[in-house]
Amino acid sequence: MSIRRLFPLLALAVVLCAAAATVGGPPGTGGELRFAVRAEPKTLDPHVVVDEPSQVVAYLTGGGLVRENRLTQELEPALATHWRVLEGGAAIEFTLRQGVRFSDGAPFTAEDVAFTIRRVADPALHSPLAETLRSGSGAIRAEVKSPTVVVVRVPNRIANLAGMFDGIAMVSSKSKTNPPAGLGPFVIAEYKPASHLLLRRNANYWKKDAAGRPLPYLDSIRLDILANRELEMMRFRKGEIHLLNGLEAESFDRFAKETPGAVRDLGPSLDSEQIWFNQVPTAPIPAYKREWFRNVEFRRAISAAINRADLCRLVYRGHASPADGPVSPGNHAWINTKLKPAAYAPQAARERLAKAGFRMQGATLVDSGGRPVEFSLVTNAGSKIRERTAALIQQDLAKIGIKLNVVPMDFPSLIERIMRTYQYEACMLGQIADPDPNEMMNVWRSSAANHQWNPNQKKPETTWEAELDRLMDEQASAVDPKKRKAAYDRVQEIAADQLPFIYLVHKNALVGVSPSLWNTKPAVLRPQTFWNVDTLAFNAPRGR
Amino acid sequence: MLRWSAVAALLAILAAGLFANWIAPHGYADQDRESPNLSPSRQYPLGTDELGRDRFSRLLYGTRVSLLLAPAAAAISIAVAVALGGFTAYAGAGWARASSLVTDLMLSLPTILILLTVRAMLPLNVSALASIVITCVLIGALNYPPAARVIGAGVDALLKSDFILQARATGQSPGRILIRQLMPGIRPVLIAQFWLLVPVFVMAEANLSLLGLGVSEPMPSWGNLLRELENYSAIPERPWVLAPLGVLMVTVLCLYAILPSGEPA
Numbered sequence: 001m002s003i004r005r006l007f008p009l010l011a012l013a014v015v016l017c018a019a020a021a022t023v024g025g026p027p028g029t030g031g032e033l034r035f036a037v038r039a040e041p042k043t044l045d046p047h048v049v050v051d052e053p054s055q056v057v058a059y060l061t062g063g064g065l066v067r068e069n070r071l072t073q074e075l076e077p078a079l080a081t082h083w084r085v086l087e088g089g090a091a092i093e094f095t096l097r098q099g100v101r102f103s104d105g106a107p108f109t110a111e112d113v114a115f116t117i118r119r120v121a122d123p124a125l126h127s128p129l130a131e132t133l134r135s136g137s138g139a140i141r142a143e144v145k146s147p148t149v150v151v152v153r154v155p156n157r158i159a160n161l162a163g164m165f166d167g168i169a170m171v172s173s174k175s176k177t178n179p180p181a182g183l184g185p186f187v188i189a190e191y192k193p194a195s196h197l198l199l200r201r202n203a204n205y206w207k208k209d210a211a212g213r214p215l216p217y218l219d220s221i222r223l224d225i226l227a228n229r230e231l232e233m234m235r236f237r238k239g240e241i242h243l244l245n246g247l248e249a250e251s252f253d254r255f256a257k258e259t260p261g262a263v264r265d266l267g268p269s270l271d272s273e274q275i276w277f278n279q280v281p282t283a284p285i286p287a288y289k290r291e292w293f294r295n296v297e298f299r300r301a302i303s304a305a306i307n308r309a310d311l312c313r314l315v316y317r318g319h320a321s322p323a324d325g326p327v328s329p330g331n332h333a334w335i336n337t338k339l340k341p342a343a344y345a346p347q348a349a350r351e352r353l354a355k356a357g358f359r360m361q362g363a364t365l366v367d368s369g370g371r372p373v374e375f376s377l378v379t380n381a382g383s384k385i386r387e388r389t390a391a392l393i394q395q396d397l398a399k400i401g402i403k404l405n406v407v408p409m410d411f412p413s414l415i416e417r418i419m420r421t422y423q424y425e426a427c428m429l430g431q432i433a434d435p436d437p438n439e440m441m442n443v444w445r446s447s448a449a450n451h452q453w454n455p456n457q458k459k460p461e462t463t464w465e466a467e468l469d470r471l472m473d474e475q476a477s478a479v480d481p482k483k484r485k486a487a488y489d490r491v492q493e494i495a496a497d498q499l500p501f502i503y504l505v506h507k508n509a510l511v512g513v514s515p516s517l518w519n520t521k522p523a524v525l526r527p528q529t530f531w532n533v534d535t536l537a538f539n540a541p542r543g544r
Numbered sequence: 545m546l547r548w549s550a551v552a553a554l555l556a557i558l559a560a561g562l563f564a565n566w567i568a569p570h571g572y573a574d575q576d577r578e579s580p581n582l583s584p585s586r587q588y589p590l591g592t593d594e595l596g597r598d599r600f601s602r603l604l605y606g607t608r609v610s611l612l613l614a615p616a617a618a619a620i621s622i623a624v625a626v627a628l629g630g631f632t633a634y635a636g637a638g639w640a641r642a643s644s645l646v647t648d649l650m651l652s653l654p655t656i657l658i659l660l661t662v663r664a665m666l667p668l669n670v671s672a673l674a675s676i677v678i679t680c681v682l683i684g685a686l687n688y689p690p691a692a693r694v695i696g697a698g699v700d701a702l703l704k705s706d707f708i709l710q711a712r713a714t715g716q717s718p719g720r721i722l723i724r725q726l727m728p729g730i731r732p733v734l735i736a737q738f739w740l741l742v743p744v745f746v747m748a749e750a751n752l753s754l755l756g757l758g759v760s761e762p763m764p765s766w767g768n769l770l771r772e773l774e775n776y777s778a779i780p781e782r783p784w785v786l787a788p789l790g791v792l793m794v795t796v797l798c799l800y801a802i803l804p805s806g807e808p809a
Contacts, residue, residue, distance in 0.1 A: 314596070410660045
């Protein structure tokens, strides 16, 4: 055969190869993805999850009407092809995807959406999902307009109402099993307590790739229940598990040295670390200390005396950034970029304290009554990071004459003190923030239980807390995104000015992803490594 | 000979801890923030930790804390056990049963949970020194039951002996019998129990501090120094982080095991 005759065949082969490359399918399908959860899932019912292992299972097995793309932080259609917000955010109409079947083969209709919403809203179920939809008193209702159209009504207007449906897994109204049949990419095949949970590919999963191949590519997922972090990392190193979420800086650096391609620093996550002072009027602490803590100049001085750059460099090995407020730079949509990180300024701290009536007596700072400034900082025991942070802050505050006593305690005792008895002076803990400000209502509203410095107020005790309440309500009900942003920007300004929480750092999202996986797109939003689980595959065919 | 060698070695280690203020090249809390995670050098013989603190100095100060805390806690345990043993010997059958019941109850409860609970109820504004004393008293007071059982059995056996009967017959008061007759008789048991409890309490402090509930930062102790074990896979790369502490702990525990009998346990 001459070259001239061969040419068309070669050209055809090149075109076919190019077409295949354009479609961009996986190198192989099948195989078992393995990763670890740190505790037993407390429930397998997707509507009552509160703990992280249960959330992981619910994410992998549940299908929602919409889904947030964790990379772009945009809402995308899932079981609903489109939606329309009605009545200024008090209702939403979903148009459902057709031809979708549950894992048990039953067809998915608007009746199932209505059943799911009624189930979630049932007070007997105590679903935390209902709280996100119920911003006031009244019922949550679902109205079936046709087999593919359903309208959900909530008691009050909610900004970003569609986003609230990201975490609500649709379940079958006809299913007799518990938990009912779902629409996620995987189904629970086996659960061995204290050992593992095996999820099998849902053969009826609705999604297909660009080439029309059914998803997910993987055959199964094995979630090993593994409390020991070091063991988890050793197994990752051996290739026995494929994903690591929430790595600590020291482990990250070690992996980065050993296998540079296996770990990734995704930049600032939404998680922060902060301290706050107990400002509860009835707290059993000395009145003069409460006066210190309620004095904004005192709080500003403490903030200025903390060297956040050293915290990031020494405790987090550079995998964190100094915090300037409640919103992390990782939350592109909501951060107030006008706020700058608090500068380390011990001299300014001394001046602020002098302005507030404090003075130095030798090397000790005393208040106007001559009492030495000494307070305790409680935190949870067993966290090396927090103990190191506390040791650094201890020395920073010693430079301005303040004695800090660090008190690590077991978590239940700590929660008892900060939530019920208020027998503490200052506390250091982390905050796992959600991207949308609506999720922070239970922190910033003065009547909220997580308004940690002074929770459950009957009416706001300060003018700035009253303004916070007003702004949070405003952003929650505003439909115009610009108005919402303006309101939440102001919340951040007040938080940075009044410092009810003294934010320390925003931690980077550090993850491990096996090089054997294809199409991994880790993101700072949770679940960081497997949010696109239905399109994950292995680089080499594993057989199906 | 072996026993005296063990005593000498223990005293040498204790002396190194006691005179840490003079021997240690740096303070235990001094942070050289520009020199974190250094390898051993002339300036920092065992390198520095994440906050730039000298590991060698912290090991010396930690040795002082752990070596003083454990015998003090053991002494508290023995004192409680002797008091209970003496009390039950004279207080009558009813009280003896009640005391035995309390001891049984204490034995059946997981000590670590009681420690967590009691620790959580203590005042928050305590200095590092106070945290050592609190840890010592807690460990000592809550771990008396095993010693109380042995000492109680010893006291019981002695009370039935002929020389106690003779002392009673001669009209000696209970206090005199306790001090002049019982204590000399029970002394070998007390000494053996004391030396058995010391290494147990060294480990108890280590466990408690490993959980972050023992001696508070920035004061070092063997327990909170052992927290480096959390990243045990990093140890082969940097053996100086834990090897000196490990060798020291094993040596001290072996020496304590030799002390009561003069032979290795």
